[in-house]
Amino acid sequence: MQDIEILGNKNEGLDFIDKTKQKRFAFSLVISYTATSEIQGITIAGEHPDLIKYTGPADAEFIHYGYCKSISVIPMTPDGKPTPALLTKTALEAASIPSIVINAGSKIPPKLPFIDMNLEYGKNISSEAALSQEEIRKAVEYGRIIGRFLGASTDCLVIGESIPGGTTTALGVLEGFGLKALVSSSMPDNPTRLKNEVVKNALKRVQSNDPFDIVAEIGDPMIPTVAGILSTSSEITKVLLAGGTQMAAVLCFAKSMDFNGKNTAIGTTSYITDDKSANLAETVGQIFDIPILVAKLRLGQSSIPGLRSYAEGFVKEGAGAGGASIACMLKTGMDAEKLLLLTEKEYQKIT
Amino acid sequence: MQDIEILGNKNEGLDFIDKTKQKRFAFSLVISYTATSEIQGITIAGEHPDLIKYTGPADAEFIHYGYCKSISVIPMTPDGKPTPALLTKTALEAASIPSIVINAGSKIPPKLPFIDMNLEYGKNISSEAALSQEEIRKAVEYGRIIGRFLGASTDCLVIGESIPGGTTTALGVLEGFGLKALVSSSMPDNPTRLKNEVVKNALKRVQSNDPFDIVAEIGDPMIPTVAGILSTSSEITKVLLAGGTQMAAVLCFAKSMDFNGKNTAIGTTSYITDDKSANLAETVGQIFDIPILVAKLRLGQSSIPGLRSYAEGFVKEGAGAGGASIACMLKTGMDAEKLLLLTEKEYQKIT
Numbered sequence: 001m002q003d004i005e006i007l008g009n010k011n012e013g014l015d016f017i018d019k020t021k022q023k024r025f026a027f028s029l030v031i032s033y034t035a036t037s038e039i040q041g042i043t044i045a046g047e048h049p050d051l052i053k054y055t056g057p058a059d060a061e062f063i064h065y066g067y068c069k070s071i072s073v074i075p076m077t078p079d080g081k082p083t084p085a086l087l088t089k090t091a092l093e094a095a096s097i098p099s100i101v102i103n104a105g106s107k108i109p110p111k112l113p114f115i116d117m118n119l120e121y122g123k124n125i126s127s128e129a130a131l132s133q134e135e136i137r138k139a140v141e142y143g144r145i146i147g148r149f150l151g152a153s154t155d156c157l158v159i160g161e162s163i164p165g166g167t168t169t170a171l172g173v174l175e176g177f178g179l180k181a182l183v184s185s186s187m188p189d190n191p192t193r194l195k196n197e198v199v200k201n202a203l204k205r206v207q208s209n210d211p212f213d214i215v216a217e218i219g220d221p222m223i224p225t226v227a228g229i230l231s232t233s234s235e236i237t238k239v240l241l242a243g244g245t246q247m248a249a250v251l252c253f254a255k256s257m258d259f260n261g262k263n264t265a266i267g268t269t270s271y272i273t274d275d276k277s278a279n280l281a282e283t284v285g286q287i288f289d290i291p292i293l294v295a296k297l298r299l300g301q302s303s304i305p306g307l308r309s310y311a312e313g314f315v316k317e318g319a320g321a322g323g324a325s326i327a328c329m330l331k332t333g334m335d336a337e338k339l340l341l342l343t344e345k346e347y348q349k350i351t
Numbered sequence: 352m353q354d355i356e357i358l359g360n361k362n363e364g365l366d367f368i369d370k371t372k373q374k375r376f377a378f379s380l381v382i383s384y385t386a387t388s389e390i391q392g393i394t395i396a397g398e399h400p401d402l403i404k405y406t407g408p409a410d411a412e413f414i415h416y417g418y419c420k421s422i423s424v425i426p427m428t429p430d431g432k433p434t435p436a437l438l439t440k441t442a443l444e445a446a447s448i449p450s451i452v453i454n455a456g457s458k459i460p461p462k463l464p465f466i467d468m469n470l471e472y473g474k475n476i477s478s479e480a481a482l483s484q485e486e487i488r489k490a491v492e493y494g495r496i497i498g499r500f501l502g503a504s505t506d507c508l509v510i511g512e513s514i515p516g517g518t519t520t521a522l523g524v525l526e527g528f529g530l531k532a533l534v535s536s537s538m539p540d541n542p543t544r545l546k547n548e549v550v551k552n553a554l555k556r557v558q559s560n561d562p563f564d565i566v567a568e569i570g571d572p573m574i575p576t577v578a579g580i581l582s583t584s585s586e587i588t589k590v591l592l593a594g595g596t597q598m599a600a601v602l603c604f605a606k607s608m609d610f611n612g613k614n615t616a617i618g619t620t621s622y623i624t625d626d627k628s629a630n631l632a633e634t635v636g637q638i639f640d641i642p643i644l645v646a647k648l649r650l651g652q653s654s655i656p657g658l659r660s661y662a663e664g665f666v667k668e669g670a671g672a673g674g675a676s677i678a679c680m681l682k683t684g685m686d687a688e689k690l691l692l693l694t695e696k697e698y699q700k701i702t
Contacts, residue, residue, distance in 0.1 A: 026504060064496065098503035100466075109469065113493040115451075116467040118460065142464040145415065152449035153377060153504035 003336035004326055005294040007273060007281045008266075013291030016265045017330065020238050023155035025327045027092055027099040028229070029063060029320055030161045031056030031114075032222035033107040034122035034130065037165025039198060041191050052164045057110035059085040059162040059319040060101040063092065066349065069111035074350050080306035081314050082347060087297070087321035088160065090343045091328035097158075102146065102229075104139065105131075105221030117142045122220035125172060125202040133216045136224045140257070143228020151233030158267065158327050159229060160242040160320015163222045170249035172199040172218030174283065176206055177252045181245060181283045190277040211256035219253075222246070227254040230264065240267040240293070242323020244316075248283045251290075261288035267323030270296045271316035295325040298340045304347055307340075354687035355677055356645040358624060358632045359617075364642030367616045368681060371589050374506035376678045378443055378450040379580070380414060380671055381512045382407030382465075383573035384458040385473035385481065388516025390549060392542050403515045408461035410436040410513040410670040411452040414443065417700065420462035425701050431657035432665050433698060435672035438648070439511065441694045442672075442679035448509075453497065453580075455490065456482075456572030468493045473571035476523060476553040484567045487575045491608070494579020502584030509618065509678050510580060511593040511671015514573045521600035523550040523569030525634065527557055528603045532596060532634045541628040562607035570604075573597070578605040581615065591618040591644070593674020595667075599634045602641075612639035618674030621647045622667035646676040649691045655698055658691075 001021075006013030037043050037052050051071070058068045058075045062085045068075055075083040092099055103109060105119035119139055122130040131139075150157050163169075174181040182192070202218040215224055226241070227250050233239050241247040247266055255261075266284055273280055273294050281292055300311030310316060328334055352372075357364030388394050388403050402422070409419045409426045413436045419426055426434035443450055452461060456470035470490055473481040482490075501508050514520075525532040533543070553569040566575055577592070578601050584590050592598035598617055606612075617635055624631055624645050632643055651662030661667060679685055 024503075026500075096503075098500045100500045103467075109467075113466055113468050113497050115464055116454075116460075117464050146464050149377075149449045149451045152375075152447075 001329060003296045004329060005296055007292040007294060008284060009289045009291045013265065013293060016238060016291055020156040020330050022331060025097045025156045025158060025331050026150060026154035027097050027158045027160065027320065027324055027327065028102055028150060029060055029099065030102045030104050030159060030222050030226055031060050031106045031110065032104045032161065032163040032220055034163060034165045034169050034220040035124035036122065036126065036168050036198065038124060039126060041194055042168055043164050053107035055164040056106045056162040057108055059083055060110040061112060063089045063099060064112050070108065076306065081309045082306050084315055084318035084321035086346055087343055088319045088324040090346045091324040091339065094334060094339065094342050095328040095331040097327055097331065102225065104225035115146060117225055119221045122169065125169060125218045126198045129205065129217050130169065130219050131216050131221060133212045136212050136216045139221055139224035140228040143225045144232045147229035147232035150229065151236035154237060156238040156240060156327065157233050158240045158242050158320060158323045159226055160323055161222050161226065161246055162319045163220060166220060166222060166246050168195045168198055169218060169220040170246040171195055172202050173215055173223055173249040174252055175199055175203060176214035176218055179252065179283060179286050181248065182278045192277065211253055215253055223249050223253055226250045227257065230254050231257060231259045234263040237263065239264045240323045240326065242267045242320035244268050244272040244280050245278060245283060248280065248287065251284065251287045255287055261290045264290055266292040267326045268292065268294060269317045269322035270294050271310050272322065275316065293326050295322045296336055297325060298336045302340060302344060304344055307343065307347060352680060354647045355680060356647055358643040358645060359635060360640045360642045364616065364644060367589060367642055371507040371681050373682060376448045376507045376509060376682050377501060377505035378448050378509045378511065378671065378675055378678065379453055379501060380411055380450065381453045381455050381510060381573050381577055382411050382457045382461065383455045383512065383514040383571055385514060385516045385520050385571040386475035387477065387519050387549065389475060390477060392545055393519055394515045404458035406515040407457045407513040408459055410434055411461040412463060414440045414450060415463050421459065427657065432660045433657050435666055435669035437697055438672035438694055439670045439675040441697045442675040442690065445685060445690065445693050446679040446682040448678055448682065453576065455576035466497060468576055470572045473520065476520060476569045477549045480556065480568050481520065481570050482567050482572060484563045487563050487567045490572055490575035491579040494576045495583045498580035498583035501580065502587035505588060507589040507591060507678065508584050509591045509593050509671060509674045510577055511674055512573050512577065512597055513670045514571060517571060517573060517597050519546045519549055520569060520571040521597040522546055523553055524566055524574055524600040525603055526550055526554060527565035527569055530603065530634060530637050532599065533629045543628060562604055566604055574600050574604055577601045578608065581605050582608060582610045585614040588614065590615045591674045591677065593618045593671035595619050595623040595631050596629060596634060599631065599638065602635065602638045606638055612641045615641055617643040618677045619643065619645060620668045620673035621645050622661050623673065626667065644677050646673045647687055648676060649687045653691060653695060655695055658694065658698060
């Protein structure tokens with residue numbers, strides 16, 4: 001596994017790889033929404049405010065169909081930077097990994113069958129509580145039910161997410177739990193100051209140390225949903241949390257509910273772990289001594305500028321791209337170079 | 352497997368048992384609704400017309416929680432005949448078989464996470480078309496997507512259904528495809544004349560031999576959904592269609608879409624195959640030469656009158672009870688006597 005680097009707990013990382021190599025994988029994409037994404041300048045996802053809500057559904061549809069049904073445009077910035085769902089789709093297809101969409105408070109439903117958590121979308125944390133504590137508890141309870149089913153269905157459950165604005169709510173939850181974190185961004189000039197300001201103001205509303213209060217006030221529906229899925233599925237099978245600091249926020253909240261890190265690894269791209277403005281490995285290390293598997297993708301070698309941009313600090317990760325790539329390499333033994341070739345083919349198909 | 356009888360194709364039945372014994376099972380319950388159930392006297396499910404719509408959600412909730420959330424009453428007739436979901440829950444729990452709910456046009460959503468097919472409920476076929484052909488096509492397409500995921504997740508996918516009034520629409524579809532069928536009922540005095548009258552009138556509206564036209568006119572949302580799931584999942588894994596004549600209707604429609612019966616068996620209870628007013632084995636035999644696995648349950652030996660009633664012609668089957676019981680016996684080697692003991696315990700818990 002030359003193109004998978006292990007950060008964090010090296011021994012457990014080697015064990016994780018050993019136990020899942022050539023085994024059965026299942027991929028789940030948790031799509032969600034926080035109105036925090038509507039704060040101008042906070043996210044690259046969606047070029048216009050009224051398009052942001054399509055991010056999750058568009059990613060889900062792209063992974064399933066190879067095109068989007070809810071919007072007619074290709075999920076790409078005007079200058080050709082594609083959604084990370086392109087990497088996800090390529091990896092899942094190359095390894096024949098089955099996938100399922102979980103709707104955890106998306107503002108609009110995707111046009112495909114999905115597991116419905118019947119959750120409201122998260123409010124803008126700059127002005128009000130994200131969700132009621134009741135919704136958070138339902139997200140966890142429903143997540144636990146789904147985790148039991150998905151955990152029993154595979155040797156390794158990969159959980160990705162697509163929630164525009166989600167790094168800001170993740171930062172809020174991490175700080176709410178007392179962690180010092182620097183979070184990644186889909187933009188090279190990470191709007192750190194803006195994110196910190198939003199979080200600082202939102203934190204003032206948190207009145208207690210109750211984890212449910214923290215997540216209700218400054219979180220989003222994705223975090224308790226994935227925490228619930230993680231807590232039951234990891235009792236049965238290996239779980240790869242596919243993402244960056246957002247998955248650190250999930251771990252933080254799950255830990256407050258007696259989850260102990262068992263059977264769990266983070267899976268992400270090197271563009272996240274190389275990001276100087278963030279510190280994923282350190283953040284995770286403050287929560288659990290678990291492995292972080294890093295897909296050393298070769299997008300920087302691509303002849304396609306839009307793909308190269310990932311190595312230049314844009315997008316970097318999302319829609320479970322890193323975890324899906326790792327799953328593909330683990331299941332099939334494919335290397336990152338072959339994966340790049342397939343990704344370029346997929347890119348050409350949609351342009 | 353002393354308590355599983357094989358009807359239909361004996362050799363393939365033995366092979367099915369051999370290939371799934373002690374293997375991984377997954378159970379899916381497709382809940383749905385047809386307003387045909389509101390015709391007075393057509394179904395035992397729900398004692399009052401305005402309660403009928405809770406049948407599917409209540410079954411789903413009972414299987415997951417051991418009680419219902421959408422209604423406060425125990426899912427039982429006033430004289431103590433329990434929902435077949437009681438048998439399903441007992442069997443799934445005894446064998447630790449993971450389960451998932453698929454909402455295919457239920458009139459109200461169940462209070463748990465479920466796979467949403469985003470389908471309308473079926474209209475009353477005595478007065479109008481059940482669904483548009485567009486809805487039928489969506490049910491099949493979404494079913495095919497879900498079937499790919501579920502099929503890849505297990506060694507044997509059990510598909511059960513809960514749709515009040517569903518035997519009437521199943522009869523309609525079977526007759527629409529030119530089969531002679533006698534269908535079972537949840538009541539000992541099978542209201543055959545009423546069902547036949549409804550179907551005869553509805554058949555007059557069918558203008559073509561197009562399978563989609565037939566199902567749209569006189570079917571329900573469950574039939575195309577399960578046909579879709581079956582067609583893709585059976586490409587990957589064994590599939591046990593848990594039910595009686597309703598699953599025959601599914602087979603009929605699936606056959607019209609090039610499904611060839613591969614990897615598929617019907618799983619039901621002996622109360623259905625012993626039913627003199629129906630002829631499941633003959634009906635299925637007209638469609639495919641596949642095995643029918645029959646759970647020889649021992650409810651007639653129970654000291655509890657409500658359970659004994661199953662052997663006396665009431666309820667008989669539903670919510671995948673027969674298939675779940677077979678799955679439990681195949682996975683664990685448990686016999687029907689032990690299963691009866693566990694069922695009695697579960698019955699006592701809820702009364």
